[in-house]
Amino acid sequence: MSLPTKTRQWILASHPTGLPTYGTRTDTFALETHDLPALSANQILVQTLYLSNDPAQRGWISPPSQIDPKRLYVPPVQLGHAMRARGLGRVLASQNGNFAAGDLVQATLNWVEYAVLDAGDPAAGVRKASELPGGLSVTHYLGALGGTGLTAWYGLVEVVGCRSGERVVVSGAAGATGSMVVQIAKGVVGASYVVGIAGSEEKCRWVESLGADKCLNYKSATFEADLKEACGDGVDVYFDNVGGQILDHMLANMKQHGRIAACGAITSYNGEAVLPMKNYFDVVSMRLQIKGFIVLDFMAKAAETVGKLVGAVQEGKIRVGEENETVVQTAFEEIPGTWLRLFEGGNQGKLVTKL
Amino acid sequence: MSLPTKTRQWILASHPTGLPTYGTRTDTFALETHDLPALSANQILVQTLYLSNDPAQRGWISPPSQIDPKRLYVPPVQLGHAMRARGLGRVLASQNGNFAAGDLVQATLNWVEYAVLDAGDPAAGVRKASELPGGLSVTHYLGALGGTGLTAWYGLVEVVGCRSGERVVVSGAAGATGSMVVQIAKGVVGASYVVGIAGSEEKCRWVESLGADKCLNYKSATFEADLKEACGDGVDVYFDNVGGQILDHMLANMKQHGRIAACGAITSYNGEAVLPMKNYFDVVSMRLQIKGFIVLDFMAKAAETVGKLVGAVQEGKIRVGEENETVVQTAFEEIPGTWLRLFEGGNQGKLVTKL
Known part of the structure; x- marks a missing residue:
């Protein structure tokens, strides 16, 4: 040749x-x-x-x-x-x-x-x-076993230090990163309750099939109320893949000292209207932490973590x-x-x- | 009687x-x-x-x-x-x-x-x-030697862990908390560069008399450009007393891994218009941390810290x-x-x- x-x-x-x-x-x-x-x-x-x-x-x-x-x-x-x-x-x-x-x-x-x-x-x-x-x-x-799986792992495990028994919400839950966050939260970290947010009923059912306790359609007319009900007295961790209005809603649904992994804000990539953040004061009153991160900062140990992800797949804790x-x-x-x-x-x- | x-x-x-x-x-x-x-x-x-x-x-x-x-x-x-x-x-x-x-x-x-x-x-x-x-x-x-001095101390020293040699911006710098943040940053922590933000030229000159390297008037028509110039390649710490549009501007003026102490958001207390956050994606791309806090969480050691504040006054490190x-x-x-x-x-x- x-x-x-x-x-x-x-x-x-x-x-x-x-x-x-x-x-x-x-x-x-x-x-x-x-x-x-x-x-x-x-x-x-x-x-x-x-x-x-x-x-x-x-x-x-x-x-x-x-x-x-x-x-x-x-x-x-x-x-x-x-x-x-x-x-x-x-x-x-x-x-x-x-x-x-x-x-x-x-x-x-x-x-x-x-x-x-x-x-x-x-x-x-x-x-x-x-x-x-x-x-x-x-x-x-x-x-799943590369950039997006690593993003999910580092954001959840290292950036906000999610622990066994905690309550977690994940936006963009049917996306490449979000679907791994849901699975790592339930299957590896041992979160007690995981709620996904996605853009259609079909995606939501798929996210639930991955192990999410519940998945909410943000296009539903009752989304804001559904989210409030699903979060109850508040959640410990929010893994944010989208920013914007869903982040704003989530600020009002965190527990005191809740932690937010800021992974993405896709809604503003293409110059669309930026919406006001009405619940920002909750960051102060609820002592929230918002932590931005980039997976590139963790690449020195990427090979090791890919090994852990592959291991979790082999043990049936994560489905890829x-x-x-x-x-x-x-x-x-x-x-x-x-x-x-x-x-x-x-x-x-x-x-x-x-x- | x-x-x-x-x-x-x-x-x-x-x-x-x-x-x-x-x-x-x-x-x-x-x-x-x-x-x-x-x-x-x-x-x-x-x-x-x-x-x-x-x-x-x-x-x-x-x-x-x-x-x-x-x-x-x-x-x-x-x-x-x-x-x-x-x-x-x-x-x-x-x-x-x-x-x-x-x-x-x-x-x-x-x-x-x-x-x-x-x-x-x-x-x-x-x-x-x-x-x-x-x-x-x-x-x-x-x-200064009570709630506001303690708020300044805990926000700067404990919440965002400000260290000697760092570059700091403080909004509401002529306010009760802000004026103490400026002084604790310069006089106690040993920040290398402190920029205040206040609402009039007169307040700004007073903030500079407290030790700020510079104080900017947010009502000036050139404020956004002035802030960008003052921040240069970015600052390590932003002590945020106001939220809103000044926070949005500051998101674009932080160093990578910069930390923001979220202390207040006075602009929304009275139901005024909430402005969009245009630079939110910088939280992700610059790996910023925004940490809300309430001084009440630190009251167990308040008496000890008031003692440190009074000591700093006696040593001439803080002027009250x-x-x-x-x-x-x-x-x-x-x-x-x-x-x-x-x-x-x-x-x-x-x-x-x-x-």
Whole structure:
């Protein structure tokens, strides 16, 4: 088999202010073909097999006027550069002693067909992806047994120190991170009561099948009252994947000294209206703690924690399977379209692009 | 001298929805005269000399529909009951071995001329008020060397663990609590840089005279830019006395892992418009911590900390004086009027009512 000498790639063509677009006059992304460089020492040539789709990617492409680059936890994507994304790929050729042709790797591959990576570059984050037990698809390294599972674990266990017997609420509970929070809370931490919040009755029933005592549909007309009833005298921990109005409601449903893991605020990624926080004074009167965190801060021990997650799966404490991911077979030309599904709220579990 | 047998008292007559009123058709408070009971065992009869005025009092009188009583850190004031307030008084008669006629005491005296108190009742919180060194007025027990000084100390030192060399911003910096935060940060903790935020140029110059490196007027048209410039690459600690829009601005001016002590949110006490929090995502991306606290949680060691505050005053590390309080000589009929000055934003330091 001859090695490829060119690669197609989706580059950032313009900074979106609202929802990104492509294939129109106001394109965010553009498809280009570039020559691949010859491999230097320590480099590997990788073919992209799967791409991870993450809301955080939206933050990397906002107009410079809307972001303060030094406040982003990873640098923004520059105009003309390939759109950044984690992925899984197959090594086609290697000038690095740690990798051989045929190896499966996780890396920051970006939206490209083929990537030449310096295997020691931290920004590339190349790690071997060994086969998973029980016939689990390796795509779970991009989700439940990768970034999203680790986000759930660190947020719940380390950031807010959730303990056995505590009462927990999780928003975005049918999402990639939220569905793992629900399971880690019930199956690993031993929370006594876990309430999920999701965007449809169908998602809610799925979250309950994962072990949540209850899951509430935030689109229901009675949501605010349902949440108050479900929280009773208040909960100890709120794992917040969404920010905005649901966070505001939750401020009024925490116990004294309750802890909130601030993991995401997807409702403001695309410049939508920002709603007032009516219950903010509860932070003071109820002595609440809101703690923001980024999974990247914990990556030094990621391999160890992935081992714990895989162990919990083997012991039946966490269920990982097809229901934890939506793998979308995608033509290279359609990569942005699959990614945009993130913002339609219709996915169950981790959204993975399969090339 | 014959002992009084009756007392006038201001009672809560109706729950205000906006700013409280009195002496109009929509009265919040009403003046009544009640008989005083004879002293039982352990009780003392106290004449009110000074009353403490605190924004938190507003929260105790909101309509039941607007508050969730179990979420208040002290119970609401009931209709027909005397308005609750801390104060300083003189013991006129005692059936309690720990107090004698003539003693000066701190207690929850309420808006009354004379109070019969059970000296052992935690709700009354009766403590002897010994003379202060250096000719300092005992009224400072209601402010700089009492609740507000303790609030400043615990928020800064215990809640967010401010350390020597850190950069600190304080809002409400000309207020009773804020002016102590500025001084404790610079004089006791050893912060390298302290920026105050206050509501007039005059207040700002006073805050700078207390040791702040800079004080910014939030009413200035250039405030947002001034704050950004003053914060440079971000600050470690924000002591938040106000919530609302200034908190929102500060979210964008914190260092990674910055800590915010959430002490107050005066802008929403009177039902004013709640503004959106545009920079909330910085809580996640900058891994910020927002920690609400209530000084009452720390009262077990209050006497010890008051001793440290008095010591810092004696060593010249903290300056306490007339500038830390506004003592308003007030006819009993005008107690609500003096209290309402809290919400006009015109006071410097602790607002004390002198009867």
